[in-house]
Amino acid sequence: MARSQKVAPKYLQQVNSALKRNGYPSKSKFGEHVTPSLSTVKNFFAGKPVDFEYFVEICQKLALDWQEVSDKKTLPQNTTIAIQETSSFITGPPITHPRRFFGRERELKRLFQILKRHPLQNAAIIGKRRIGKTSLLHYLKNITIVPKNELRQQQKSNWLAHPEIYNWIFVDFQDSRMSSRENLLNHIIENLNLKIPTPCDLDKFMDVVSDNLRNPTIILMDEIGVGLQRCKELDDEFWESLRSLATNHTGGNLAFILATHESPSELAQNTGHSSPFFNIFGYTAHLKEFTESEARELLASSPIAFPEEDVEWILEQSCCVPILLQILSSERLFSLEEGESGEQWKQEGLLQMKKFIHLLDKSQ
Ligand SMILES: Nc1ncnc2c1ncn2[C@@H]1O[C@H](COP(=O)(O)OP(=O)(O)OP(=O)(O)O)[C@@H](O)[C@H]1O
Ligand SMILES: [Mg+2]
Structure with a gap:
């Protein structure tokens, strides 16, 4: 991403349509949701050089594969090239591959203790901006299923006796598609490999999930604060239904893990929600520095x-x-x-x- 070359139209088309597809009305609005400055964001959309870490972060936010996007950036369309080297140190975007994830041993022991036993229980991950909340959610989702040869030597991965029976669903509330109730419910049902009802409203969603959910399922909710602040459709009725699904209708097979800056009940209060959903989080991991x-x-x-x-x-x-x-x-x-x-x-x-x-x- 360091050299300035002629930008391929295919690149411009791909990044601009991803912007629209993800519901951002403008580049400056999008800029409010990422770490890099607005001028860096504009450079990205114009195909100009951008620091590697920011390039990857912006692609992730737009649900684009950064390697594929960077291939399309300057090269003729029929040429393929991939960056072979991987970064040893990652300084910005969340860690998505468990190989690059370190520490958090205490919190992981506690979280997996909750997740390996029936009934599943809910947990919250709290910490300051950039402390590692999203990385921890990705680790939980991926560590038990990633092939051993992709991990570091001696890296622990056998947290669960039967990882293959678990469903993991990642919901990022910074993704503007998740602010629509229907999209969010669709996303959950799709990830459970269940048939999406039409219309996919709250009642039908509750029916489908409570009738069909047999395996342990963990819904990881990142940036839940954004969901509460911005998404009007995700009201108290919605959260109460999720609570009742987890506690009464899924035989102890459903749990939520939230990542947030403040405790779930404070968060609910501060955003004008009274829903008891936010009182079901028994264990809270407070992320701080590494040992x-x-x-x-x-x-x-x-x-x-x-x-x-x-x-x-x-x-x-x-x-x-x-x-x-x-x-x-x-x-x-x-x-x-x-x-x-x-x-x-x-x-x-x-x-x-x-x-x-x-x-x-x-x-x-
Ligand atoms: N477990 C980890 N192992 C290695 N590096 C980590 C770990 N957790 C966090 N980091 C470092 O911290 C950076 C930020 O991590 P992450 O995006 O997960 O934080 P966050 O708390 O979700 O941030 P935000 O509040 O902005 O959403 C990563 O780019 C990485 O450099
Ligand atoms: Mg995060």
């Missing part, structure tokens, strides 16, 4: 080993906050790959860390 040994494991995953004094410096500066560890590691790795001597990587790393400095404030 030192989790942070060391992440640093040790570098393809070029870091000198011991650099490991100590990164641990100290990052206070073991995952995104800060990733940023400093990424700078250190780059300098080692380029054969640079000196400490310029430290300055660069500290500069890159600045926009996430709120994560070091322990008082919040």
Whole structure:
């Protein structure tokens, strides 16, 4: 994404139609939902160079495959090329592949303890912006089914005795399609491989799910706060029905896991909802920094080993906050790959860390 070349019309068409398809009326509206600045967003849509991490984040938000999109960007349509190398450190988008996921051992033990027993129970994941909530949801969904050869050596994956019987459904409320009740219900039914009723209203949805749900099913809801604030169709009646589905009609086979900045009941209150749905979350995982040994494991995953004094410096500066560890590691790795001597990587790393400095404030 670093070079500026002639942009393929196919690319422009693909990204602009993805914008519309995802319900964003304009690029500036879309810009409010992603980390990069509006000018970066505009560059992306114009096919101009954009930092790799932002390119991937924007593609993910538009439900586009970034490799496919970047292929289409500048090359003739009948040429295919794929980026073979994968990033060792990821500094922005959520971690989607479990191989790149580190830490959270305590929270994972608790969450899987709840999920491996009948009846399933509900849980909430709470933490500051950028602390790792979405990454944890992706990990839960993928770790038990990803082939062993795609994981790190010794990486734990046998959390469930029978992972094959579980259904995992990911709902991202930042995806504007999820603000429509019908779309959301469709999405859940589709992922359960059940026949979608017409019309797919709340009553029919309840009937179909309670009649057919036999296997343990976990609905992961990311950015639930956005759902509550923006989606008028997702009203108290809607949430009460979901609660009653989970507690009374699915034989203990349905659970919800929410990711949010504040506790579910506070969230409901602050957004004018009174629904008892938000009181069913027995276990709450409060995401904070990694333990030192989790942070060391992440640093040790570098393809070029870091000198011991650099490991100590990164641990100290990052206070073991995952995104800060990733940023400093990424700078250190780059300098080692380029054969640079000196400490310029430290300055660069500290500069890159600045926009996430709120994560070091322990008082919040
Ligand atoms: N378990 C993890 N292992 C490795 N890196 C992580 C982990 N969790 C988070 N990170 C780092 O933190 C970044 C942000 O993660 P993520 O998007 O999951 O956070 P979030 O809490 O969902 O953020 P937001 O509040 O903006 O939605 C990732 O790009 C990655 O650098
Ligand atoms: Mg997130």
